[in-house]
Amino acid sequence: MALPDPVGRQREVVYLPAQGHQVVLGTAGSGKTSMAVLRAAVLSTAAFPGSGKTLLITFNKTLGSYIRFLAADVLRRVTVEHFHLFARGYLHSCGQMNGSPILPTNRYRAIVQRAVTHVAARHVSHSFFDRPISFFEEEIRWLSQHGIVSPQDYTSASRTGRADARLVRSLRPTMWQIREEYRKLRDEVGYRYDVDDIAVAVVNAFDQDNQPRLYKHIVIDEGQDLTPAMLRALSKAVPSDGSLTFFGDVAQQIYGNQMTWRSAGLNPPKIWYFEENYRNTKAIANLAVAVSRMPYYAGEADLVVPKQPAADGPKPTLVRFTEEAKEISFVVDRALRLSRTRSVAILTRTRAQARIFAARLTGARQLTDSLTAWRDGPGISTGTLHSGKGLEFDVVILPHLSDALFPHPLAIENDGFADATATDGRLLYVGVTRAKTNLLLTYCGEKTALLPLDGSLYTEVTG
Numbered sequence: 222m223a224l225p226d227p228v229g230r231q232r233e234v235v236y237l238p239a240q241g242h243q244v245v246l247g248t249a250g251s252g253k254t255s256m257a258v259l260r261a262a263v264l265s266t267a268a269f270p271g272s273g274k275t276l277l278i279t280f281n282k283t284l285g286s287y288i289r290f291l292a293a294d295v296l297r298r299v300t301v302e303h304f305h306l307f308a309r310g311y312l313h314s315c316g317q318m319n320g321s322p323i324l325p326t327n328r329y330r331a332i333v334q335r336a337v338t339h340v341a342a343r344h345v346s347h348s349f350f351d352r353p354i355s356f357f358e359e360e361i362r363w364l365s366q367h368g369i370v371s372p373q374d375y376t377s378a379s380r381t382g383r384a385d386a387r388l389v390r391s392l393r394p395t396m397w398q399i400r401e402e403y404r405k406l407r408d409e410v411g412y413r414y415d416v417d418d419i420a421v422a423v424v425n426a427f428d429q430d431n432q433p434r435l436y437k438h439i440v441i442d443e444g445q446d447l448t449p450a451m452l453r454a455l456s457k458a459v460p461s462d463g464s465l466t467f468f469g470d471v472a473q474q475i476y477g478n479q480m481t482w483r484s485a486g487l488n489p490p491k492i493w494y495f496e497e498n499y500r501n502t503k504a505i506a507n508l509a510v511a512v513s514r515m516p517y518y519a520g521e522a523d524l525v526v527p528k529q530p531a532a533d534g535p536k537p538t539l540v541r542f543t544e545e546a547k548e549i550s551f552v553v554d555r556a557l558r559l560s561r562t563r564s565v566a567i568l569t570r571t572r573a574q575a576r577i578f579a580a581r582l583t584g585a586r587q588l589t590d591s592l593t594a595w596r597d598g599p600g601i602s603t604g605t606l607h608s609g610k611g612l613e614f615d616v617v618i619l620p621h622l623s624d625a626l627f628p629h630p631l632a633i634e635n636d637g638f639a640d641a642t643a644t645d646g647r648l649l650y651v652g653v654t655r656a657k658t659n660l661l662l663t664y665c666g667e668k669t670a671l672l673p674l675d676g677s678l679y680t681e682v683t684g
C-alpha cells in the first residue's frame with residue numbers, strides 16, 4: 222500500500238498557500254486522507270514557502286496508526302495525533318490537567334440525573350422534567366460540543382438534529398439551569414471537565430495564551446465528525462501566519478449533525494470539492510449513491526455527489542436468512558474463505574454483534590478505537606461500522622441488516638426514530654464505501670428499510 226500521486230484538484234489542494242483556512246469536501250474514497258497526509262508533509266517541508274511545524278489531526282488512534290502505516294516516511298516531520306491527545310497535552314502544558322480532571326464517562330449519567338432532580342425541586346411540576354435522562358445528557362453534551370457558554374447564546378442558537386427531541390425556546394432557560402447545576406455537582410466531586418467540554422477549555426486557554434504557538438500548521442482528516450468546539454480550538458492553536466486545512470465528507474458524519482466547519486467559524490477563501498471516487502467499483506459506488514439519495518439524507522448541505530468510478534466489479538450481494546445462527550455461520554464461513562487472498566472486514570452496528578464474530582474468528586484483528594499498529598494484506602478484521610471509519614478493505618461484509626436491528630432499537634429509544642434512521646443511514650453509507658471490490662450484505666427476516674428499494678443495485682439470494 223502506498224500513497225497515490227495527487228492529480229488535478231488533489232494536487233492544487235496539497236500545494237495551497239500555507240496561510241489561512243482551507244476547506245476540502247470530498248465524497249468517499251476521493252483521496253481526502255491521502256491528500257491530508259501529503260498536505261501535512263508539504264507544510265512541514267523547509268523548502269515550501271511559509272512551512273513550519275505541522276500537526277495532522279486524525280479522528281481516533283486507529284486512524285492515526287493507519288495513516289502512519291500508509292506514510293511513515295512522508296510524515297517524518299509531522300506530528301500525528303487525535304484531538305483528545307492534543308487537547309490533553311495542551312491543557313497539561315498550561316497547568317490545567319493536574320490530577321485526573323476528566324469525569325469518567327460511567328459517572329456522567331448519575332450526575333446529570335441529580336442535576337435534573339435538584340432543578341425540578343426548585344420549579345413547579347412540569348412534564349419537561351419527566352423526559353428520559355438520555356435527553357438531558359444529550360442536551361448538555363450538545364451545549365458543550367457547540368461551545369455555548371451563556372444562556373443568551375443558547376436561546377438564540379438554532380438547534381439542528383434530534384428531530385424527535387427538540388426543545389422549545391421557552392424551556393431553554395430551565396435546561397440551562399440543569400446544565401449549570403450539572404457543572405456545579407461535577408466540580409464538587411473533583412472533575413473540572415468531561416470529554417465534551419474539554420474542547421471549550423482549550424478554546425478558553427488559547428484565548429488567554431500569548432505564547433508562540435507550538436504548531437504553525439494543522440491539517441484535519443475526517444473533520445466532519447469533530448465538534449464545532451474542537452474545530453474552534455484547533456483554529457486558535459495556529460498563529461495568524463499559519464494555516465488550518467479541513468478535510469471532510471458530510472455524508473459520512475456519524476456522530477451527530479453538527480454542521481461543523483460552518484458553525485466553527487472557519488473562513489476559507491473557497492471550498493474545494495473532490496468528486497472522483499478512487500476506491501469503490503462502479504457497482505459498489507452505485508449502491509452508495511443510492512443510499513445517499515434516501516430520504517434520511519434530505520436537505521443535507523455540503524453533500525458531494527461523486528462522479529462514476531471506472532473500475533468494474535460484481536454487484537453487491539444481499540443474502541436473506543430465516544435463522545440468525547445460520548446467518549452468522551454463513552458470514553464466518555465466507556470471511557474465512559475470502560480472507561485467504563484478500564483483506565476482509567465484518568462490520569456490525571453494535572459492539573456486541575462484533576464480539577460474536579470475533580469469538581468465532583480467533584486470529585481476526587479486532588478494530589477498536591485504540592488499535593496501535595496497522596498491517597495490510599489478506600486477513601479478517603471485525604468491528605463496528607463506527608470503527609471502520611476512514612479504512613478500506615477488498616471485501617466488506619455487513620451482517621444483521623434486518624428491519625428489527627437496523628436502525629438499532631436502542632438508538633430509536635434514545636434518539637427517536639427520525640434521528641436513529643438518519644444516523645444509521647450514514648453508518649450504512651460508511652460501511653458500503655469501505656469496500657474496494659466486493660460487498661456482501663446479510664439479514665434475517667425482513668430487510669432494513671434503510672436500504673434502497675431498487676433491486677437492480679444488488680443481487681438478492683436466499684441463504
Ligand SMILES: Nc1ncnc2c1ncn2[C@@H]1O[C@H](COP(=O)(O)OP(=O)(O)OP(=O)(O)O)[C@@H](O)[C@H]1O
Pocket residue numbers: 223224225226227228231247248249250251252253254255256470473499500610611612613654
Ligand atoms: N489520484 C489517485 N489515484 C489513484 N488512487 C487514488 C488517488 N487518490 C486516492 N486514491 C486511492 O483511493 C483510495 C481512497 O483514498 P482515501 O482513503 O485517501 O480517500 P478518502 O476520501 O479519505 O476516503 P473516505 O473518506 O471514504 O475514508 C485509496 O486506496 C487511495 O490510495
